[in-house]
Amino acid sequence: MNILTAYFISRIYYSDDYKILLISNNSSNSRLCVSRAQGLNIWNEVSCVYEFGKNREELIALGNNIAIEKDSIVHLFALNNRFAQILLNKTINLGAKFILTDEGYWTFNNFLQCIEKNSEFSWLDFDISELKIEAWAYEPQICKVPDYISPKRIELSDALKNTSLCLSMQEEVKKLFGIQDCHVPDIIYFDDYLSLRGSTAPQIEKYMLKLINCICSDYDCYFKKHPMERGWRSKYEDMELKFLPYENAPWEAIFFACMYNKMQNKDLILLTQSSTAVVNVILMFKVYNFKIILLHPLFEKLKKLLSPLEYDVLKYYLSGLSYQQIASKTQQTKKSIDNALSRIKKKIATIKEVI
Numbered sequence: 311m312n313i314l315t316a317y318f319i320s321r322i323y324y325s326d327d328y329k330i331l332l333i334s335n336n337s338s339n340s341r342l343c344v345s346r347a348q349g350l351n352i353w354n355e356v357s358c359v360y361e362f363g364k365n366r367e368e369l370i371a372l373g374n375n376i377a378i379e380k381d382s383i384v385h386l387f388a389l390n391n392r393f394a395q396i397l398l399n400k401t402i403n404l405g406a407k408f409i410l411t412d413e414g415y416w417t418f419n420n421f422l423q424c425i426e427k428n429s430e431f432s433w434l435d436f437d438i439s440e441l442k443i444e445a446w447a448y449e450p451q452i453c454k455v456p457d458y459i460s461p462k463r464i465e466l467s468d469a470l471k472n473t474s475l476c477l478s479m480q481e482e483v484k485k486l487f488g489i490q491d492c493h494v495p496d497i498i499y500f501d502d503y504l505s506l507r508g509s510t511a512p513q514i515e516k517y518m519l520k521l522i523n524c525i526c527s528d529y530d531c532y533f534k535k536h537p538m539e540r541g542w543r544s545k546y547e548d549m550e551l552k553f554l555p556y557e558n559a560p561w562e563a564i565f566f567a568c569m570y571n572k573m574q575n576k577d578l579i580l581l582t583q584s585s586t587a588v589v590n591v592i593l594m595f596k597v598y599n600f601k602i603i604l605l606h607p608l609f610e611k612l613k614k615l616l617s618p619l620e621y622d623v624l625k626y627y628l629s630g631l632s633y634q635q636i637a638s639k640t641q642q643t644k645k646s647i648d649n650a651l652s653r654i655k656k657k658i659a660t661i662k663e664v665i
Contacts, residue, residue: 311560311590312387313343315412315464317486319385319446320352321479322469330355330377334393336362339558346486361393366433369396380404385411385446389421395433402436410445415461416453418445449593467596470570483567487559492568497531498554500561500582513628514621516545521658522581522605523551529579534561536585561587562594573597581605615657623650 313333320329331353333344344358361369373396378384384401386394386408394414401408410418424431443459450461470476484490499522523531535557556564569578579601580588588602616624619640626636633644640647 311562311587312413313340313347313486314483314560314563314566315387316385317352317483318466318479319411319464321475321482322464322466329353330357332357332359332376334358334362334391335360342488342558343486346488350482350485352482359393361391364393366392366396369393373397373400376400378404378406380406382406384408387411387414388417389414390417390424392433399433399435402441407444410443410459412447412464415445415447415450415455415459418455418459419453422456448590452593464594466594470595476570480567480570483563487556487563487567489556489559489564489567492555492564494569494572494576494578495532495552495554496529497526497579497581498534499526499531500534500580500585500588501536502583502585503536511621511625512545513625516549517624517628519545519551520549523549526581562590565591566595570595570597573599577601579603612658615660616654620650620654620657623647624654627651 316331320331329352331347333340333347333356335341335358341358344356347353347356359372361372364372369392372393376397378397378400382401382404384397384406386398388394389398389410398408439456439458441458445455445459445461446464447461448464448466450463455461470479501519519533523533532552532554534554554561554564577599581603582588582605584604584606588600592598592600613621619642622640623636626639631639633647636642636647637644642650
């Protein structure tokens with residue numbers, strides 16, 4: 311998403327300026343974008359920053375190799391990133407201008423909380439509250455920030471009214487993220503990595519995917535894999551799911567490149583646990599014919615509906631264990647397990663009706 315925003319502001323606000331794009335090496339997707347960006351001729355320089363695993367001295371050395379001058383404008387997308395803090399130190403010390411941009415803006419309060427909890431989290435050489443900070447965001451009113459931040463709206467939707475510019479940018483975004491084309495389905499479910507971050511058991515997560523797929527079976531429904539879902543791809547096995555192509559591309563890029571011009575007579579339903587991507591397309595492109603359904607409250611309702619015993623019984627049952635094996639693990643009788651499963655089915659039926 312940060313690379314996409316860097317592209318948009320480069321094309322709209324800095325088309326005639328000398329531009330340098332720095333991309334972290336923190337994922338294979340980012341590294342692929344480096345080579346694609348180098349072939350677009352949008353930026354004068356494109357570099358991959360090998361910051362992963364580096365200590366402070368090594369990151370300072372990397373920062374010293376970045377050509378920042380007194381008249382430079384530096385856009386920073388995430389102050390939680392240590393290398394971004396190093397670049398901010400250099401920018402301030404040189405008297406150059408920096409702009410907190412998009413994700414850096416709406417995660418700024420989180421950055422302040424991290425500093426408050428652990429002063430060593432910040433590598434800044436100054437008190438950031440003493441600065442007058444300019445910030446750019448697609449919708450500045452979406453969050454409340456301290457008074458020393460002056461927000462500005464990124465006017466992307468206005469720029470896209472220029473049809474020729476819009477079409478050329480769509481082609482460039484396709485090249486930048488390796489996208490070709492795809493149609494607009496009826497429903498898109500934005501998958502998350504719930505079990506990997508400890509929100510639920512893997513068996514429950516897989517069951518909920520099956521449940522959503524079953525409920526949406528009468529519609530043209532596609533699943534969007536989460537780009538951070540690296541550790542448990544087997545959860546998709548034995549399920550006849552249709553996946554949105556280009557899983558490593560951000561949803562916002564897929565929407566702009568493939569669907570933006572097809573939404574005039576289309577109402578798209580977006581299902582998600584808590585993904586911000588579903589809202590981003592509204593904020594960025596000012597397209598409003600979406601119906602967004604947040605499933606996180608339903609998951610929480612399911613967790614509250616099930617007793618600890620019922621939760622364990624469902625988890626073991628979905629793992630393929632027999633009644634006898636579940637009874638042994640939970641120290642219950644087979645009859646108790648049978649009764650628990652009957653209660654579970656009735657409770658899950660209420661969730662189905664809500665969806």
